[in-house]
Amino acid sequence: MIEQAQLRENLERIESAIHDACRRAGRKRSEVELMAVSKTYPASTILEAARLGLRSFGENRVQEFAGKSAELAPLRVNGATAASDTPILVHLIGHLQSNKAAKAAELFDAIDSLDSLRLAERLNEAAAKLHKRLPVLIEVKLSEEETKAGIDPESSEAAALLETLPGLDSLHCRGLMTIAPWGVPESQTRACFRSLREWRDRWAAAHQRLNLDVLSMGMSGDFAIAIEEGATRIRIGTALFGKRPPMEAQRAAFPEDFVE
Numbered sequence: 001m002i003e004q005a006q007l008r009e010n011l012e013r014i015e016s017a018i019h020d021a022c023r024r025a026g027r028k029r030s031e032v033e034l035m036a037v038s039k040t041y042p043a044s045t046i047l048e049a050a051r052l053g054l055r056s057f058g059e060n061r062v063q064e065f066a067g068k069s070a071e072l073a074p075l076r077v078n079g080a081t082a083a084s085d086t087p088i089l090v091h092l093i094g095h096l097q098s099n100k101a102a103k104a105a106e107l108f109d110a111i112d113s114l115d116s117l118r119l120a121e122r123l124n125e126a127a128a129k130l131h132k133r134l135p136v137l138i139e140v141k142l143s144e145e146e147t148k149a150g151i152d153p154e155s156s157e158a159a160a161l162l163e164t165l166p167g168l169d170s171l172h173c174r175g176l177m178t179i180a181p182w183g184v185p186e187s188q189t190r191a192c193f194r195s196l197r198e199w200r201d202r203w204a205a206a207h208q209r210l211n212l213d214v215l216s217m218g219m220s221g222d223f224a225i226a227i228e229e230g231a232t233r234i235r236i237g238t239a240l241f242g243k244r245p246p247m248e249a250q251r252a253a254f255p256e257d258f259v260e
Contacts, residue, residue: 001042001044001048002041002045002048002241002242004048004051006242007045007048007052007240007241010241011049011240013239014034014236014240017223017224018223021223021224021228025227027227032227032231032233032234033056033232033233033234034054034234035056035057035093035216035233035234035236036049036054036056036236036237036241037057037058037059037060037093037237037240038057038058038059038237038241039059039061039094039237039244040064041244042068043068043072045241046072046088047072049241050075050088055088056089056233057089057090058090058091058112058235059090059092059093059094060092060093060094061094062092062096062100062104062107065092065107065108069090069107072088072090075087090107090109091110091111091112092108092111092112093112093113093177093216093235095115095149096114096119098116098118098122101125102126102129104126105123105126105134106126109135110174111134111135111136112136112137112139112177112216113137113139113150113177114136114137114138114139114161115138115139115149115150116151117161120161120164120165120168120171121164123136123170123171124170125170127171128170132170133171133172134170134172135171136171136173136174137174137175137176137177137214138151138162138176138177139151139177139178140177140199142192142195142196143179143181143192144181145181150177153199162206166207166210173210173211173212174211174212174213174214175200175211175213175214175215175216176200176203176212176214176215176216177214177216178192178196178217179219180192180193180217180218180219180222180226189225190228190229192217193217193218193225193226193230193231194230196217197215200215214232214233215232215233216231216232216233216234216235217229218231218234219234219236220238220239220240223235
């Protein structure tokens with residue numbers, strides 16, 4: 001587990017970089033939300049981060065977070081008691097299989113990886129049974145990489161999702177999310193983020209019943225570019241918490257999360 005002093009130092013370094021990026025873009029620091037991506041890290045690390053003031057956390061997998069949720073309950077909105085005036089919120093940011101929608105709706109405060117109409121309908125049904133209105137982001141695929149999830153913005157599936165979402169009363173659409181391609185020139189990364197902003201503007205004009213204020217884009221290696229291109233939420237993991245275990249170890253620890 002990362003030491004508290006190292007975590008504080010990392011957070012200060014990230015905050016400095018966020019301020020610099022906001023200044024270059026002519027934006028206020030308050031316009032950009034920092035989400036701490038806590039996937040693969042234990043609940044104790046999340047607790048340490050919360051003590052430093054972080055309140056937004058991102059997790060990738062249902063089974064993995066299920067193992068942490070009890071320990072974090074006192075800090076959460078739906079926990080027995082809140083350890084702070086501002087409880088933490090935990091978002092699912094990884095790909096969600098529709099057969100796990102009910103469990104995800106129960107565990108998480110928001111789903112930031114909505115990528116199909118079928119998943120939206122299942123989440124809406126599950127949230128209704130839980131008597132909650134679940135915030136969601138539409139994940140948009142703007143990279144040709146096969147490993148990237150998300151909905152093709154030019155597809156009929158995207159059109160159907162955008163038309164249907166306003167009628168799903170137990171979902172609250174908040175905006176869009178994307179992941180830039182790996183290992184490409186800065187110009188391509190910037191173009192990806194700019195494209196998400198342009199799709200948001202286009203869809204917001206065409207679907208005025210949807211709230212698309214949130215642009216979740218940018219991670220440890222490219223968050224400054226994302227801020228310059230309009231990100232309202234950045235997702236920082238390794239730059240904050242350090243190197244993650246190899247994928248083989250993650251599969252061994254949480255096999256259910258890797259079963260389609």
